[in-house]
Amino acid sequence: MNPEAEVAITEQEIQELVKNQRQYFRSNATLPVEFRIEQLEKFRDLIHRYEDELYAAIDKDFGKSKYHTQLTEIFPLFEELEIAIKNVRKWVKPRKVSTNLLNQPGKSYIVPEPLGVTLVIGAWNFPYNLSLVPVIGSMVAGNTTILKPSELPAETSRVMAKLINENFDPNYLRVVEGAIPETTALLNQRFDKIFFTGSPQVGRIVNQAAAPHLTNVTLELGGKNPALFAEDAAVDVGVKRLIWSKFVNSGQLCLAPDYVLVHKSIKDRVLERMVHEIKKHNYSVENKNFVRIINARNFDRVAALIDPDKVYYGGETNREERIIQPTVMHNVSVDDAVMQDEVFGPIIAVLEYETLDEAFEIIKSFEKPLAGYLFSNDKTTKQRFLSEIPFGSGAINDAVMQITNSNLPFGGVGNSGMGRYHGEYSFECFSHLKSILEKANFFESDLKYYGHSDTQMKWIRALS
Structure with missing residues (x-):
């Protein structure tokens, strides 16, 4: 205090x-x-x-x-x-x-x-x-x-x-x-x-x-919020939106994408665009577009999730200043430390998949998340994502921005x-x-009162 x-x-x-x-x-x-x-x-x-x-x-x-x-x-x-x-x-x-x-x-x-x-x-x-x-x-x-x-x-x-x-x-x-x-x-x-x-x-x-x-x-x-890039995803604009949503508040956002599932055919392109967007924004506390991790305990927890062998970009940390630079990890599996709990920091883990069924199984292996994000324009893919994947709220071809519409309820599930x-x-x-039922006094049917007959029950059933 x-x-x-x-x-x-x-x-x-x-x-x-x-x-x-x-x-x-x-x-x-x-x-x-x-x-x-x-x-x-x-x-x-x-x-x-x-x-x-x-x-x-x-x-x-x-x-x-x-x-x-x-x-x-x-x-x-x-x-x-x-x-x-x-x-x-x-x-x-x-x-x-x-x-x-x-x-x-x-x-x-x-x-x-x-x-x-x-x-x-x-x-x-x-x-x-x-x-x-x-x-x-x-x-x-x-x-x-x-x-x-x-x-x-x-x-x-x-x-x-x-x-x-x-x-x-x-x-x-x-x-x-x-x-x-x-x-x-x-x-x-x-x-x-x-x-x-x-x-x-x-x-x-x-x-x-x-x-x-x-x-x-x-x-x-909170939870491990997935972002899924389908094979037909609009990579450039999708990654631009993804990177902003992930690194706003240095990833200390319950709605932030926690990990990214990318179809193998576009994985390299997605990774390249991620680095492009991070460099373009030049995230830093000095530039006032990045913030410190809230305290030393959370810094240590998040920093420990970085596997140097799987860092594609970033990975630098400064404990004294409580700063973890935007970090992209690739070749990640569900068994890695970064996938065991909600990251809640500026680390994004990229997992490769071949089929939607494979990607969906990964998502459903975790508890129901607060948010889910899909980057695709395919009607069938969108329908499957919305019907098969449980989450609190989400977006298609964007992330986090659903919270800015007050006409949409915000909350989790499970x-x-x-x-x-x-x-x-x-x-x-x-x-x-x-709930209130207000009855008039000028008429009262005898249907509900004792002395029931089969005929009365048929009428009650019909009127209910």
Whole structure:
């Protein structure tokens, strides 16, 4: 933690905070749409006001440029806020659905309602985006929220705490800084919703902590995301898009392609274009288009995955500066160290295949990934990829960019997570959709009442 941060919060203080937020929620203060809009607009204005501090903090933690922070952190926040402010009046309205004949005369509808007191546990790799976008979803749904940012990027944690804790009622919205003890104390409390972004290993711990309270949980995790280059792939533009998506944030991105399956007929060309694109961009911290690995522990883990005998390009490391240069490995097999877990760093492993069946078997030998990418224009190949390969979200002839469309839900499947958010899906993520049947009083059929006959049962079956 940042040594200048405030003294760690005690478990008793956390209990009191949760208790006060629950009382505030039960007062119905967060229910009115105008209140939600007012708080969202205030949040938007605060991000504008603190924008320079947000840039400075993340630069200290990562060496991340203002441009990349805008692109991957700040602009997505503004987009989510504008979508929420613009649409919340529509989202909170009851949603009419059809009513079956058995329940006529009557009407059916769905009423969205907030869940209550929520806990958002953010991730370190995109600390603003992955902490505050879920918070926006909780706010627009009408909940109270406690945010626990990752302690690894200490400066960004500090500035988020400053932005929120100095400007919002703690009974409504509060940041709790800290590390494992504070997170553990938070997870010991009963929440109505927990939203966690991080690794599958920690996701299991969060899920176990929520289970005794039967708390609704959304887990945004990760996995080994495949990128498959089919024989007909448009290599030049495909590799250009692939390289950007892999090395943005130095590969510390849960949606980044983790390994690349390349048809043997185009392997050499793909490798050459990879090196061309890397050299063209001249990735470096000095050029502000590359960032440091978050800490020494993660540096050591990622650097250990580099097999010098399989390096096609790159491979240089600097532990003191926590920098690993963009690295392409080839002649990789599924048994290599780089294929045993999610890389989460600037290393891309290239595997060769001959048939789609062979490539699909490799992908399916791993847990279901957060993302899957295909580079092909062949109709049959696209159809097979989408129907046979499970993954959370993906793209065809691109990578990562699906996250920029708020009309698409973002989330994992199986080991890569559960639940979804972004745009209206964030509202639904932090809401309960309450089903209602409303019956008229002027008529009541006797079909459902006792004294059943075969004829009655035939009518019930027909009307259901």
